Amino acid sequence: MSVLLPGSRREALELLARSNGAAMPIAGGTDLLVHWPQRQEEHDRAYLDLSGIAELRPVEWTPDALVLGGLTTYWDVIRDARVGRELPLLAVAARQVGSIQIQTRGTWAGNIVNGSPAADGVPVLMAYDAVVVLESVAGREEVPLERFYEGYKQMRRRPDQLVVAIRIPRRPYTFQRFVKIGSRRAQAIAKVGLAVTHSAAGGGGWRVVAASVAPTIRRCPSIERLLEEQAAVHSPEELLPAIARDVTPIDDIRSTAEYRKLAMARVLFYDVFRGREQGAGSTDHGRRMTDNG
């Protein structure tokens, strides 16, 4: 293991290009430093430290987008009062990541590239129609986050590309909600995560994004269709066929497939299908639930 310490974006991209895939970017290290002793034995691996690249850190508001940098942390977003007013799910989800010590270090780009199906940052970004801005020495490329993942931990990023920005369109929303179900309130990885938005503005409509219920975080087109059609739904159980079309949960260390489907049905029914009537004007955008209440 060795490290590369670029001082600028340009230098980082050149080092990455020259390493032929052997260099791995490191930002907040909150995913990479876990199980560190094993990683020290990776003799052919070089870590490319992004933390010294000041130009990747700032958050920028343009007339039509919020642009997060490749190094923007959860805490940077939590402390931006404008986020709370305009794109509140970003702050709601950021506050549910780990703990304050993780939020000050962990980055949005790291959450995207780590590729966990249980991530908390990715679902809200996807529900807000975020675009991942990738850059290599060959130039820039933009990939909508909803098309970024191709399979479990498989994504449309080449090893020579950095995530240099994440662009989130500024739209007026009539409904926005993020619900995470975990074993306890803090430091718990989601058993089920749901981010739901509705916007009447261009390209909007309903977006229902589910986490921890498929190999990748993904949109749920069947559920979205029921919402678009304003289908009458009378119980959580009535949502199960649509859920079965949209997601493929598994039994694992944190939960079972059965529980995940039921939990998802109940959250969708009580928070979204029932909640949509009082959607506009509601300031309660998020919830964290534990299994025992």
Added chain:
Amino acid sequence: MRNERDMTTNSAFRTPHSALEVSFTLNGTPTTVSVPDSERLLDTLRYRLGLTGAKEGCAEGECGACTVWLDGLPANSCLVPIYQVRGRRVNTVEALDPAAVAPLLDAGATQCGACTPGVVMTALWILQHPDVLATHTVRELMAGNLCRCTGYDGIVDGIEAARP
């Protein structure tokens, strides 16, 4: 410090654990260490600089016993590669004013003490930044510091008692 010239001979990929010189400000004092590049801030503090206040409870960011301030923000030093502190400010429990910790002792915020160095780093950060209490509760802010003894009430009460 390693630079890009190493890349031209590809030596960057062949020499494991090569030494690195890292300069930072530790508890207000400019400090330079020469360390293997695989070292974590927690290791450097404890085993190279003799600052054993930060504890290794879990080594994976869960317990908070290793909490320090990095550029003024609480961070788990077990998850910080040493090269990431170059040019930055690190504050550890050793530099805290004992008088500031007194209200926590009075409220029963410590029993066995294993969690305490980390707890007081987060607690005093909250007390020095009371504006965060406009948006967060003490319990939410303390959620990254696990304690097996106190049941947390003493910790929360101590912080509430010391609030400006």
